[in-house]
Amino acid sequence: MTPQHPMAFVLLFALVAALLAGLAWSTSLRARRQRAASEERLAQLERRLAEQRAAASRAEASRAAAEAELRASEERCAAALRGSQDGMWDWDIGSGCVELSPRWKSMLGFEAHELADDLAGWRSRVHPDDRPAFERSLAQATAAHAAPDDARFEHEMRMLHKDGSVRWVLSRGVALRRAGAPPYRMVGQDTDVTPIRRVLDVLQAVADGTAGAVGEAFFPAMVRHFARALGLDCVFVAECADQPATRVRTLAYWAEGSLRDNFEFALAGTPCEAVVQGGSACFHRSGLARMFPREVGWEAYLGMPIVASDGRTLGHLAFFHRTPLGDEMLVDSVYRIFLARAAAELERIQALARRPTGASPAGAPAA
Template sequence: MLADVATGLALVLAAVSVTIDIFLRQPLRNILQTYRSRADHGELDTEKDEIDAVRKALERASGTVDALGEAVQIANDKSSELEAALQYSEERYVLAMRISDDGAWEWNLQTGQFILSPRWKCMLGYTEDDFPDSLQAWREHVHPLDLAAVDATLNCRLESHVTQFEQQFRLLHQDGRYRWVSSLGTIIRHANGKALRIVALDTDITRVKQIESVLHHIVEGTSGTGGEAFFRAMVRNFAAALEVPCAFVTECIGWPPKRVQTLAYWRRGDFVDNIEFELAGTPCEAIFDEGRPVFYSSRVRELFPREKDYESYYGIPIFGSRGHIIGHMAFFNDEVMRQEDVLTDAVYQIFTARAAAEIERKAALDRLTRFDAAEIASPMRESEKTPATPPVTNM
């Protein structure tokens, strides 16, 4: 855009210069030449002729100056329009970069200059002044286990004359955690093929990677299981994937549900005995009252004194085939939980749907067991009520 503005202004100035030469300098040269010629031949006999000639020349020059003034004004207006367009374009670019999840970086291979955009630094929790624009600083924030792969990808693309590259790796955030990014870049080359610059956009894909990790853990951990084994595998693997110390799954007791009982309960690295508890006074109560997931990022121990061991909570309802809540899954954490740590509801719904099927299957088996027990007990009770047949005696 800057090149276009410079080119436009150069053309305007060239046009003004040509206009001045045609309409001002050349006419004055002609007048002077005519005056000298006439003077040489004695045609200008009086001083009045000289004054009239100069007056007419000045009048023509004045008209030419007016025309040039209009041309200059037009050129200034055009220049202002170009500057305004440039400023608007730059503002839109800055705005787009600010609202984008992508962080740009550029590496000048000729000078060694390495530039990181403000958005890139913000993505890792830094201000523009907190993070130096240097290749060394960038490399120091790449995960040690990923650095060799990143170097190999860049070197391979530079040597093979490929113009684009894509790589996923981890970058150290200011909070001490690593963020996954997907880096999509372009190698700008000279006409002779020599690499001049690398320009890339890094996109934070931590959430995607976390979802992949959870799905991998849960699917692998619950595959081929059912009943109690499924519930135990689900809470154990969810706790590991989300890095929380407490996870459990429940089923309702009665309707409307005021109490629940756990079907699997994982607490601080091991299973504990299942319990039955009142919903009132717990963060779980809102799940059944509102029929939706409930998230407390912090202050759980303050809001719910019964849960004094924990700081944060996330709970998800389990809906049965008739659309009623038949249980829930819950997670407690000792530390503050961020929204991005919770994942998306769709991920949990995959497993709560399976949990619902298992709960309903368990309930059906319980009913069948009770029915069979009642059927077995009924003939026994009838036999106890029927009087014994008296023995036959011979008269």
């Protein structure tokens, strides 16, 4: 072997070592890069996972809020139905079964188990005189070839309460049908409109009774027809006897079934004081004599001011009753038109009384 051979071996070894070192460095670099890329992908996956978890949490919170709102809505709806005057019904036309809601039955004074859920039980509560028209309306709405508008049922009728009284009910429903087929079902609701009917009856009765009355003749007609229409024990209309008002005198006074002599009285200690001096309506449904000892024997009171065109209180209309009164007495539409008429008549009478001749209306009440 030549002397140069060891040197060549050394050089060869160094070259191999360098190559191996370079390969190791390159491998390490690739490994670092791969590790960095893996870490970046892992970080991305973790971010995505965190985002998905946050989205899932938001979705769960939204779902919980939606469920809570749904429960609240259902509770509000149930409360509204419980407090409503409407009674729901559902008629399966094929079987004849009629599902009457507990509210429908209670509207007529029945417990849920006391009235059968069938067509006979439903129709039996309709007043006999109103039953034929009710049957015709139902037949029209459920006719096989009824037009869409005719498939809607709306009928006002009298229904029989468990206690024997009569209630006015507005019944509305719609017939359900499949394309080209006769109706198979009708659903609807009934509303007790008795207070509304009573208001209309009172308005009609008082309007008819006072239609031909003018001047001071209007006031006796008004109190008489209000007393009769509302079934009241005492009704009077009065004008202020002084200003500022401390006393009033009646223009017409109805008590215990007939017109009585007019009288004058002091407002102090009476429920009329707040009406005349305050210029606003006052209602005591019961316990009147406990609040106003002067009114012994009377249980309920409703007073309403008679207001002139210029805003002055001219007097008032007062109702007294020996037993409690219900809130239906507060329907002011019953009184508004007649109070305006009373104000006009009273202003006219007072204007005539102020004429220079000093003439006063015939039949004017005594002080």
